[in-house]
Amino acid sequence: MARGVLSFPLTAFHDDGTLDPDGFRAHAAGQLAAGPGALFPACGTGEFFSLDEDEYRTVVTVAVEEAARGAGARAGDAVPVVAGTGYGWAQAARFARIAEEAGADALLVLPHYLVDAPQDGLAAQLEQLAARTRLPLIAYQRGQVAYGVDALRRIARVPGVIGLKDGHSDLDRLQRLTLAAPEGFLFFNGAATAEIQARAYAAVGVPAYSSAVHAFAPEIAGAFRTALGEGDHAAVDALLRGFYVPFVELRDRAPGYAVSLVKAAARLRGRRVGPVRAPLTDPAPADLAALKALLTTGLDLVGASL
Template sequence: MANGVLSFPLTAFHDDGSLDPGGFRTHVADRLATAPGAVFPACGTGEFFSLDEDEYRRVVEITVQEAAGRVPVVAGTGYGWAQAARFARIAEEAGADALLVLPHYLVAAPQDGLVEQLARLAARTRLPLIAYQRGQVAYDVPAFGRITGIPGVIGLKDGHSDLDRLQRLTLDAPGDFLFFNGAATAEIQARAYAAVGVPAYSSAVHAFAPEIANAFFAALREGDHGTVDKLLRGFYVPFVELRDRAPGYAVSLVKAAARLRGHPVGPVRAPLTDPSPADLAALKTLLTTGLDLVGAAL
């Protein structure tokens, strides 16, 4: 998975909020054509929290069909372990290769509970699990040592950007354990994560501008710091500043940018809201700038 950008496709909806399977299929096929390292349907960017079980099944099935074994399909799951196990069963039946375990709902929990949550889910699915620490989920070193011993838990995606703690976890992990940079707009911190042994990262930008995402990935891998800095200054940092203007923009801005490029992904579902007209205009300008930087067209 470290050989390409990790792609998190958007779930397509019609204007009335219903699932748009055709739009989603087109979107996934277009993402796969740009050679990602893996594809992660029905995760945070894919609005997992807004999907019912039937919609989730359809989203995972379409992704598996379009991937056709070319890259791993890692479906999202979450909530409490009992509900997560229901989604896991659906993902198994739909042909997913693994699961990304999103943070549980609402409550804070002690380390023992976080470990037990994963253990109970792992006991109820044949699919490998990648734990996602973000929000109220953060593993300390002893708890992390315990989750690496749970059969079926193969990796950790980190969204906290606590590089001191993350370095301790990487040093404590088995040699075949997988780590992923899952920070919001992960490219901003990609160099720092790579320095502590975590080069693989998810890219929301890949959902609407794979030209930019792949150019950044190639420059980072080749040590072309001039290009990395140019893309950070000209596109990624301004994008983060725009993203931080309103809650939920980490998803709704991405979806709006995809629509600006003609992708049939539709609106976000409540409780998310689409960007304001002013922010949409700023996004269009920024998207043009980013594409110009890599010689692509809007």
């Protein structure tokens, strides 16, 4: 998974809000064609929180089918499919069983619902889920979930827990966690727009990251990843100044734009992904116009077209 950008595909809906499996299939195929390190369906960008169990089954099944058809699969090296799961451990286990039956390779455990919890409880949540699935688990610390060193050591001893995705961007804490983890434990940069902090994360030993931009502009995400990997700081800075920083500023204008802007940008590029579901809302007209201009600028920077 560290070989390429981690793709978090958008779940496609019809205009009336119902699931659009064919639209999602086309979108997932396009994401896989760009060569990501892994495909993460039905996670935050994929609006996991709005899917019922039947819709979740469809999304994960389609993702697994498309990964099996990809070029990497034909060469004997299929892109891993890591499905989202979450809420309390009991409900997370229900989604885990569905993902297991659908053929997913692993699970990303999204932050639990609503309540704050002590460190022992955070660890116990993963222990309970791990006992109920054969799939490897990647914990996701964000929002009210933040592991300390002792809890990290505890979850790293749980059979099946293979890594941690970090969305807090507290690099002091993260460095302590990476140093406390056993050899081979995986860490991922899961900041909202991870490219902004990719160099800082890499400096503490976390080079792998998820990219929301990959969901609508894999050309931009791929160019950034290449420049970063080659140490081309001028190209990295140009993409940050010209595209990523303005995108974050636009994203911060309204709650939920971390998903709805991404989906709107995919629609601007002709992708059949549809609207977001409530409680998210699609971008305001002025913000949509700004997004279109910014997308054109970003694509121009990498020599691609809208």
